Amino acid sequence: MASNFIEHLLGRVAFYSFGVFNWFLFLGLFIKNGTFFRRDSEQDKLQYAIERDRFWNLTKEPLAGFKHNFYTLRNGLKLHYISNRLQASPGSLVVFLHGFPDSSMMWRHLMQEPAIPKEDATLVCVDLPGYGGSDSFKRYDTEVLEALTEFVVAMRDKYLPEDSDDNKTFIVGHDWGCVLGFRLASEAPCLADRFILTNAPHIELAFANKDRIIGSATKIFRQFKQSPKQHFACLSKTIKTLQPLLVQTMMMGYIFMFNLPAVFVKMMGVAGNFSFLRGAHWSGYGKRSDEYRVQECMASTFGPSLHECKTSAISSVANGDAGQTYGPSVAQRAESPGVAFWNMTGYYRDGVASLPWTKSLETIADLYAIETTASESSSPRHRRSSVSNSLFIDHLKGQLNAPTYVLWGEKDLACGRPICLDGLGDYLAKDSEITILPRSGHWTPVGKESRVALATVIGLYARKDARPVAKMTTEVQKVYPDAVCMAKK
Ligand SMILES: *[C@@H]1O[C@H](CO)[C@@H](O)[C@H](O)[C@H]1NC(C)=O
Ligand SMILES: *[C@@H]1O[C@H](CO)[C@@H](O)[C@H](O)[C@H]1NC(C)=O
Ligand SMILES: *[C@@H]1O[C@H](CO)[C@@H](O)[C@H](O)[C@H]1NC(C)=O
Ligand SMILES: *[C@H]1O[C@H](CO)[C@@H](O)[C@H](O)[C@H]1NC(C)=O
Numbered sequence: 001m002a003s004n005f006i007e008h009l010l011g012r013v014a015f016y017s018f019g020v021f022n023w024f025l026f027l028g029l030f031i032k033n034g035t036f037f038r039r040d041s042e043q044d045k046l047q048y049a050i051e052r053d054r055f056w057n058l059t060k061e062p063l064a065g066f067k068h069n070f071y072t073l074r075n076g077l078k079l080h081y082i083s084n085r086l087q088a089s090p091g092s093l094v095v096f097l098h099g100f101p102d103s104s105m106m107w108r109h110l111m112q113e114p115a116i117p118k119e120d121a122t123l124v125c126v127d128l129p130g131y132g133g134s135d136s137f138k139r140y141d142t143e144v145l146e147a148l149t150e151f152v153v154a155m156r157d158k159y160l161p162e163d164s165d166d167n168k169t170f171i172v173g174h175d176w177g178c179v180l181g182f183r184l185a186s187e188a189p190c191l192a193d194r195f196i197l198t199n200a201p202h203i204e205l206a207f208a209n210k211d212r213i214i215g216s217a218t219k220i221f222r223q224f225k226q227s228p229k230q231h232f233a234c235l236s237k238t239i240k241t242l243q244p245l246l247v248q249t250m251m252m253g254y255i256f257m258f259n260l261p262a263v264f265v266k267m268m269g270v271a272g273n274f275s276f277l278r279g280a281h282w283s284g285y286g287k288r289s290d291e292y293r294v295q296e297c298m299a300s301t302f303g304p305s306l307h308e309c310k311t312s313a314i315s316s317v318a319n320g321d322a323g324q325t326y327g328p329s330v331a332q333r334a335e336s337p338g339v340a341f342w343n344m345t346g347y348y349r350d351g352v353a354s355l356p357w358t359k360s361l362e363t364i365a366d367l368y369a370i371e372t373t374a375s376e377s378s379s380p381r382h383r384r385s386s387v388s389n390s391l392f393i394d395h396l397k398g399q400l401n402a403p404t405y406v407l408w409g410e411k412d413l414a415c416g417r418p419i420c421l422d423g424l425g426d427y428l429a430k431d432s433e434i435t436i437l438p439r440s441g442h443w444t445p446v447g448k449e450s451r452v453a454l455a456t457v458i459g460l461y462a463r464k465d466a467r468p469v470a471k472m473t474t475e476v477q478k479v480y481p482d483a484v485c486m487a488k489k
Contacts, residue, residue, distance in 0.1 A: 019256035023264055036272030051299035055105050056308035063111055068313045070324045071154055073147055078327045080133030081126035084118055092168045092462040093159050095152055096125040099175020101277050101344055103132030105300035110445045113455035117463035122159040130343035132303040136329035140346035142357040152191050153366045168193040170462055174445050175200045179353050187357055189402035190370045198407045198444040201420035203353045204398025209419045217241040244418035258345040269341025277301055284443035306334050403431040409440030409450050425487030434486040435473045453480045
């Protein structure tokens with residue numbers, strides 16, 4: 001009992017110490033490279049205001065061909081999204097889920113790629129709860145999964161034509177959007193006909209990889225402990241086994257930092273005039289990019305300012321929800337960047353990635369309705385997916401139960417391959433594939449080369465004349481020659 005308590009206490013102390021270590025590490029880094037003391041000129045401030053108006057003024061088109069929209073959840077909170085369509089139209093539906101520290105505007109570069117099927121499909125980029133123009137949640141636990149499920153169901157109802165069960169739904173996720181996408185593909189697979197996910201861990205896999213590494217390291221270390229002299233080599237072997245885990249822990253040091261008390265986290269969010277966020281964005285573009293615009297990135301991260309909170313949407317007149325404005329919690333975040341940062345980082349603290357998801361009755365009913373329409377449908381494609389759903393038995397915790405395509409930038413500095421990717425093939429459902437992009441990093445939808453690959457994939461799946469693709473990696477190689485197929489089922 002007492003030893004348990006001490007173990008727990010030591011664990012906590014180590015956890016927070018590592019968080020504090022990282023906090024100072026980041027501050028030191030910003031001071032060393034000079035960003036900490038950089039001040040914005042009047043010109044910079046003006047540019048920031050211009051970008052925020054461009055992205056978030058509800059009377060404007062944030063991207064060419066896209067309009068602002070809102071969906072009010074059953075809990076009364078509003079999600080903000082942008083879409084190229086106002087009502088049901090023939091063609092597929094593609095829902096885009098962004099990550100940290102972004103918003104729907106993160107997809108702006110991808111949406112301009114010629115391969116994106118803007119004319120053929122309905123594209124919906126939503127702000128995750130607590131980000132961009134969507135309302136704040138009290139906690140970022142499985143409520144987020146509930147909200148996203150409700151949202152996707154509503155988008156299917158709104159945009160897919162009623163009489164065509166031939167039109168498919170796709171969910172595209174990056175970073176947190178990818179983590180959430182893996183959970184939905186595992187626990188609410190009927191939501192989409194296919195998930196297209198990029199650069200973030202499947203949490204169950206990451207935990208399994210961690211446990212496997214700790215397990216083998218412990219075994220080797222035991223040998224060493226039994227007879228240290230004879231088995232001295234085992235000590236270095238233990239460390240070598242643990243190495244990928246240690247490297248991953250260092251890479252994810254910022255997550256420990258986000259678990260410190262609010263004052264530390266809020267301060268990290270704003271310190272040195274947002275050095276942390278500026279650094280994160282800058283790394284998405286790469287050294288030689290001519291596309292990096294700091295004010296544009298910050299406008300994407302922080303969402304509407306108080307000015308844009310006063311505007312109202314005129315786009316959705318046809319649907320009777322004209323005059324919609326951002327929710328009051330969005331204005332609260334606009335008043336305080338620290339509060340905004342605390343909300344965004346809530347995903348790292350409140351357990352949406354790992355807490356067991358007990359679905360509400362409404363969610364169960366929603367998912368059941370999709371399944372039954374699918375199985376009554378005459379379309380062979382739908383019949384197949386619903387039959388396979390009921391045949392799936394979770395052999396593996398976190399098994400993916402919907403076709404999933406994973407596109408992975410291998411030079412990811414936040415998610416290393418040994419913990420976050422290796423072994424993912426075992427979790428895939430039928431008709432799934434993983435493609436590796438060896439020269440790209442974490443920001444697949446932003447990087448110039450990787451986003452062409454991602455757009456190509458989305459186009460091939462979602463455009464009007466889409467046909468089954470035998471091997472997606474072969475298609476990706478046409479635009480990214482050294483792409484590699486890691487697994488295919
Ligand atoms: C969507 O449904 C329409 C019929 O309403 C059909 O003409 C079209 O080909 C379908 N599109 C896709 C991508 O399946
Ligand atoms: C929003 O944009 C409109 C033009 O479309 C402009 O007249 C208005 O001043 C802007 N609103 C704010 C609050 O900036
Ligand atoms: C999120 O932001 C709201 C304001 O929009 C604030 O009241 C709340 O404390 C924040 N909550 C979390 C969990 O970050
Ligand atoms: C810090 O950056 C923001 C956004 O880029 C800018 O609006 C603000 O004026 C800057 N603050 C200072 C003190 O330079």
